[in-house]
Amino acid sequence: xxxxxxxxxxxxxxxxxxxxxxxxxxxxxxxxxxxxxxxxxxxxxxxxxxxxxxxxxxxxxxxxxxxxxxxxxxxxxxxxxxxxxxxxxxxxxxxxxxxxxxxxxxxxxxxxxxxxxxxxxxxxxxxxxxxxxxxxxxxxxxxxxxxxxxxxxxxxxxxxxxxxxxxxxxxxxxxxxxxxxxxxxxxxxxxxxxxxxxxxxxxxxxxxxxxxxxxxxxxxxxxxxxxxxxxxxxxxxxxxxxxxxxxxxxxxxxxxxxxxxxxxxxxxxxxxxxxxxxxxxxxxxxxxxxxxxxxxxxxxx
Numbered sequence: 001x002x003x004x005x006x007x008x009x010x011x012x013x014x015x016x017x018x019x020x021x022x023x024x025x026x027x028x029x030x031x032x033x034x035x036x037x038x039x040x041x042x043x044x045x046x047x048x049x050x051x052x053x054x055x056x057x058x059x060x061x062x063x064x065x066x067x068x069x070x071x072x073x074x075x076x077x078x079x080x081x082x083x084x085x086x087x088x089x090x091x092x093x094x095x096x097x098x099x100x101x102x103x104x105x106x107x108x109x110x111x112x113x114x115x116x117x118x119x120x121x122x123x124x125x126x127x128x129x130x131x132x133x134x135x136x137x138x139x140x141x142x143x144x145x146x147x148x149x150x151x152x153x154x155x156x157x158x159x160x161x162x163x164x165x166x167x168x169x170x171x172x173x174x175x176x177x178x179x180x181x182x183x184x185x186x187x188x189x190x191x192x193x194x195x196x197x198x199x200x201x202x203x204x205x206x207x208x209x210x211x212x213x214x215x216x217x218x219x220x221x222x223x224x225x226x227x228x229x230x231x232x233x234x235x236x237x238x239x240x241x242x243x244x245x246x247x248x249x250x251x252x253x254x255x256x257x258x259x260x261x262x263x264x265x266x267x268x269x270x271x272x273x274x275x276x277x278x279x280x281x282x283x284x285x286x287x288x289x290x291x292x293x294x295x296x297x298x299x300x301x
Contacts, residue, residue: 114157148184
């Protein structure tokens with residue numbers, strides 16, 4: 001009830017245990033605090049918070065327009081609603097190395113289990129679009145060193161994302177991954193890998209956990225969790241999947257209302273009132289105040 005009873009420190013320890021377990025773990029992307037609770041209820045290991053989703057939910061494109069304050073606030077709202085560890089996309093760190101350091105501490109304060117920082121220029125763009133640009137090696141490693149130096153909880157995970165595969169090729173991605181690990185990265189996020197063999201190449205290059213981004217309509221095929229596990233991937237994210245699903249359903253319902261004058265045709269696919277109340281744990285609030293939940297919930301509405 002209210003928020004998670006698991007502390008951020010406990011979540012970070014759990015996240016480290018997951019990554020050290022030798023098995024692969026799935027982190028669906030939450031677009032709201034309630035969706036994070038649903039992810040937990042369905043038995044997933046953790047929650048991912050996408051920078052693209054945070055931007056898109058504000059009606060903005062994913063080009064670095066969101067601020068640290070916006071990301072920390074929304075990510076904190078999501079993280080505190082679940083006992084699962086949550087990691088967040090921190091884009092390029094919101095500025096120069098000193099800004100990166102502040103980003104780490106603000107996201108620690110917000111209760112996150114970790115973040116990833118990428119090596120794109122500002123303004124950045126979605127990792128699965130063409131025309132990306134990456135910073136030089138010195139700039140990329142300075143960001144990661146600043147992040148690693150700034151954290152106060154040693155279990156807060158600093159992940160480095162590299163987009164260099166798209167601009168300079170796979171060998172450059174291997175070299176960049178190695179350098180980012182040497183700079184202090186606890187894990188590597190190789191963005192927009194085209195094949196399983198490319199994930200395997202990154203696995204062969206570094207000894208830290210690696211992440212696979214299984215986003216729809218992108219550069220990578222939607223590999224199964226078993227396929228990714230076979231090439232040594234430790235963590236899989238589905239960053240925009242739930243937002244796309246929810247917005248697709250919303251559009252269909254609006255079309256139905258417009259065309260038919262009622263939402264009746266879409267009601268069967270909606271979350272019921274009873275299920276929604278279950279997700280928000282409505283009944284548990286009765287332990288504090290019997291006037292809060294003193295009615296019968298209709299089972300079909």
